Amino acid sequence: MEAKIGVFICYCGGNISDYVDCERVREAVSKEPGVVVAKTFMFTCSDAAQEEMIADIRKEGLNAIVIASCSPKLHLQTFRNMARRAGLNPYTYVQVNIREQCSWAHTHHKEAATRKAIRLVRAGIAKARLSIPLEPIKVKTTPAVLVVGAGVAGMRAALALADMGLEVHVVEREKAAGGWVKKWARVFPSGRPGEELVNTLLKGFEERENIYLYLETEVVEKRGSVGQFQVRLKGPQGEQEVEVGAIVVATGFSPYVPKEGEFAYGASGVLTLQELHALLKRGIEGRFVYAGREVRNVAFIYCVGSREKEGHTYCSRYCCTAAVYLGLLLAERYPEVKQFHFYRDMRTYGKYEIFYHNCLEKGAIFLRFEPPDVPKVEVAGERFFIRVKDRLTGGEEVEVPADLVVLVTGMVLSPNENLVNVLKLPVGKDAFFNEVHPKLRPVETVIDGLFIAGACQGPKNIAESVTSGLAAAAKIGALLLQKELRLEPLVAHVLKDRCTGCGECVAACPYEALSLKTEDGKQIAYLNPALCKGEGACVPVCPEEAIEIWGYGHEQIRSMIQGLCKEDL
Amino acid sequence: MIQVDERLLERIAKDKDFNAQACFNCGTCSALCPMGLGLLPRELFRYVLLGARDRLRELSDVIFSCLLCRLCEANCPRGVRITHNIRTLRSYLVKDEYRIL
Ligand SMILES: Cc1cc2nc3c(=O)[nH]c(=O)nc-3n(C[C@H](O)[C@H](O)[C@H](O)COP(=O)(O)OP(=O)(O)OC[C@H]3O[C@@H](n4cnc5c(N)ncnc54)[C@H](O)[C@@H]3O)c2cc1C
Ligand code: SF4
Ligand code: SF4
Ligand code: SF4
Ligand code: SF4
Numbered sequence: 191m192e193a194k195i196g197v198f199i200c201y202c203g204g205n206i207s208d209y210v211d212c213e214r215v216r217e218a219v220s221k222e223p224g225v226v227v228a229k230t231f232m233f234t235c236s237d238a239a240q241e242e243m244i245a246d247i248r249k250e251g252l253n254a255i256v257i258a259s260c261s262p263k264l265h266l267q268t269f270r271n272m273a274r275r276a277g278l279n280p281y282t283y284v285q286v287n288i289r290e291q292c293s294w295a296h297t298h299h300k301e302a303a304t305r306k307a308i309r310l311v312r313a314g315i316a317k318a319r320l321s322i323p324l325e326p327i328k329v330k331t332t333p334a335v336l337v338v339g340a341g342v343a344g345m346r347a348a349l350a351l352a353d354m355g356l357e358v359h360v361v362e363r364e365k366a367a368g369g370w371v372k373k374w375a376r377v378f379p380s381g382r383p384g385e386e387l388v389n390t391l392l393k394g395f396e397e398r399e400n401i402y403l404y405l406e407t408e409v410v411e412k413r414g415s416v417g418q419f420q421v422r423l424k425g426p427q428g429e430q431e432v433e434v435g436a437i438v439v440a441t442g443f444s445p446y447v448p449k450e451g452e453f454a455y456g457a458s459g460v461l462t463l464q465e466l467h468a469l470l471k472r473g474i475e476g477r478f479v480y481a482g483r484e485v486r487n488v489a490f491i492y493c494v495g496s497r498e499k500e501g502h503t504y505c506s507r508y509c510c511t512a513a514v515y516l517g518l519l520l521a522e523r524y525p526e527v528k529q530f531h532f533y534r535d536m537r538t539y540g541k542y543e544i545f546y547h548n549c550l551e552k553g554a555i556f557l558r559f560e561p562p563d564v565p566k567v568e569v570a571g572e573r574f575f576i577r578v579k580d581r582l583t584g585g586e587e588v589e590v591p592a593d594l595v596v597l598v599t600g601m602v603l604s605p606n607e608n609l610v611n612v613l614k615l616p617v618g619k620d621a622f623f624n625e626v627h628p629k630l631r632p633v634e635t636v637i638d639g640l641f642i643a644g645a646c647q648g649p650k651n652i653a654e655s656v657t658s659g660l661a662a663a664a665k666i667g668a669l670l671l672q673k674e675l676r677l678e679p680l681v682a683h684v685l686k687d688r689c690t691g692c693g694e695c696v697a698a699c700p701y702e703a704l705s706l707k708t709e710d711g712k713q714i715a716y717l718n719p720a721l722c723k724g725e726g727a728c729v730p731v732c733p734e735e736a737i738e739i740w741g742y743g744h745e746q747i748r749s750m751i752q753g754l755c756k757e758d759l
Numbered sequence: 760m761i762q763v764d765e766r767l768l769e770r771i772a773k774d775k776d777f778n779a780q781a782c783f784n785c786g787t788c789s790a791l792c793p794m795g796l797g798l799l800p801r802e803l804f805r806y807v808l809l810g811a812r813d814r815l816r817e818l819s820d821v822i823f824s825c826l827l828c829r830l831c832e833a834n835c836p837r838g839v840r841i842t843h844n845i846r847t848l849r850s851y852l853v854k855d856e857y858r859i860l
Pocket of ligand 2: 492493494496497504505506507508509510511534535536537598600
């Protein structure tokens with residue numbers, strides 16, 4: 191078919207036209223083969239300009255358009271929609287960025303900026319000339335979800351998903367659901383025993399018929415892609431397979447376990463925060479006795495296993511608040527026990543600051559240290575002496591006697607090598623699972639249909655874990671409640687007659703979208719378009735040029751290079 | 760080195776009105792004091808909270824120099840009962856340390 195291309199160049203209200211001579215660009219490109227219309231606009235994105243372009247598309251019967259304006263990040267969708275309204279296939283539209291990639295970058299040299307803009311637009315025209323109309327890839331969705339890990343994050347996500355009418359399979363590797371929270375004597379900010387929170391969630395499970403809980407079960411295999419995953423589970427009753435449209439990983443954390451001798455850990459009377467929880471949960475009548483001796487002084491040492499120079503460099507977020515909150519419980523039950531809190535920075539952020547103040551009012555004494563001057567714990571018979579340079583007393587050395595030392599331990603990822611391998615979970619440099627972007631896409635992973643929530647993403651308290659569980663549920667709802675997904679068609683495809691089945695591309699693909707398959711007795715590469723991200727790692731490694739990306743074909747790229755190199759400026 | 764004296768802590772804890780822990784070390788009091796008691800009351804209170812008995816004995820001159828004028832107290836942003844606290848300390852020194860009464 192003969193190409194009939196429209197080229198529209200944007201002034202961007204001066205952002206472009208102050209440095210690029212847009213009229214000269216229009217002149218230069220209007221003579222390119224296939225160009226039937228070439229125009230400039232003050233703002234191509236304005237309604238008036240869009241209406242004019244739509245009219246041109248219809249009047250001239252254009253079959254491809256090029257808009258030279260800003261970054262596709264900003265307006266690719268705007269102009270694709272415009273093309274659609276004009277009756278043009280959106281994938282025959284090419285956006286050329288002459289703002290971020292030209293005028294803004296070369297404000298010091300207008301002539302060169304103009305020449306570069308001409309080259310960029312010519313390349314765009316070359317691409318448009320060979321563009322092919324494409325349709326989104328359609329995938330039917332299975333209205334079911336797999337939740338891995340039945341802590342508060344996973345359980346709350348499961349309830350929300352069930353309420354959307356989706357079938358929810360919750361897999362928990364332990365004997366009981368609830369994660370760590372059920373172990374806590376009393377949790378901030380509600381003041382309820384952790385078990386009570388978990389029981390509320392469990393009751394919700396019982397009340398819903400579309401939640402299936404699998405205890406002592408793990409995920410052993412995953413196949414398929416977004417909308418249609420097949421997952422094999424291994425439990426006490428053997429293996430079984432479930433079909434789901436999306437997966438949420440909410441496998442939580444492990445408390446940091448101090449090394450033997452770290453702040454005298456290992457000596458009787460040195461506990462971690464979770465060990466103190468267990469002690470207080472059991473409850474001790476009357477006076478506070480530990481290992482047969484009465485406890486008069488308790489010392490809390492903060493930031494153990496967090497904010498290290500190397501290793502666990504991050505702040506574990508929950509622990510300052512958890513420690514002062516436990517201090518309050520201690521003060522309530524045993525008002526005669528004196529508390530000494532050795533902290534670095536009091537990170538009881540938000541409204542939790544009130545717990546710190548309450549703890550101060552109860553008479554707890556806070557001493558502030560700063561590495562490398564960390565508290566030293568000396569074991570002296572049945573007692574401990576903790577020595578520290580206290581920043582709140584002008585750096586003077588203070589020695590505190592204590593009967594119980596509580597190490598305020600941080601969070602590390604719950605060990606999960608198998609799951610990481612089976613699901614190909616992205617792991618960050620702090621060893622927690624990685625989201626795409628902590629603020630903009632906080633529960634999505636680079637793998638479509640695979641979500642993460644709760645403390646497996648990084649340290650979180652209960653409220654934050656539950657919030658991220660609900661966020662994942664909302665994202666999945668938006669995905670699976672449409673019966674059919676429409677995925678971007680700009681993915682790779684194998685040119686079967688050229689492919690020799692060497693497997694180079696299979697090894698290059700980071701998303702396992704490619705595999706080798708026998709077809710008509712010949713081994714060739716096979717692509718799962720729902721897994722492909724269209725990022726092109728496979729294209730340059732193929733010795734036969736047998737794989738290309740829709741919208742970025744070999745011929746298109748070659749002619750773009752020619753457009754860029756043409757010297758008639 | 761400051762050694763925490765548990766008896767002193769217990770003695771001070773008995774006085775429910777002693778509220779030095781509310782102090783957040785801003786220094787307003789020291790700046791306003793007409794006696795120029797630079798140490799008072801914020802550092803002094805810190806020593807009391809820590810049960811630094813030796814320091815209190817060393818500082819008894821300062822504790823008895825205060826005019827109890829309440830200029831500091833009227834301006835303390837944390838509502839520390841500064842003069843009450845100083846009276847408590849004087850009574851502690853007289854009764855428990857020097858055993859004058
Ligand atoms: C000592 C201490 C006190 C705390 N106190 C408070 C408090 O008072 N208030 C507060 O808000 N927060 C508190 N927290 C934080 C709170 O515990 C966490 O925010 C919460 O547990 C995170 O929930 P989660 O569901 O993400 O993870 P988890 O509670 O860790 O649950 C994860 C679940 O996933 C399961 N799992 C792991 N791997 C797999 C697998 N491969 N297959 C199947 N299942 C798997 C685990 O067995 C577990 O049941 C405290 C933390 C500690 C350490
Ligand atoms: S929350 Fe507090 S105790 Fe925990 S790592 Fe951060 S600063 Fe340290
Ligand atoms: S374009 Fe990227 S994701 Fe797609 S098959 Fe090639 S390497 Fe894999
Ligand atoms: S004015 Fe009050 S809060 Fe400030 S240092 Fe003095 S006693 Fe402390
Ligand atoms: S009450 Fe004492 S410390 Fe306060 S300003 Fe007066 S003299 Fe100074």
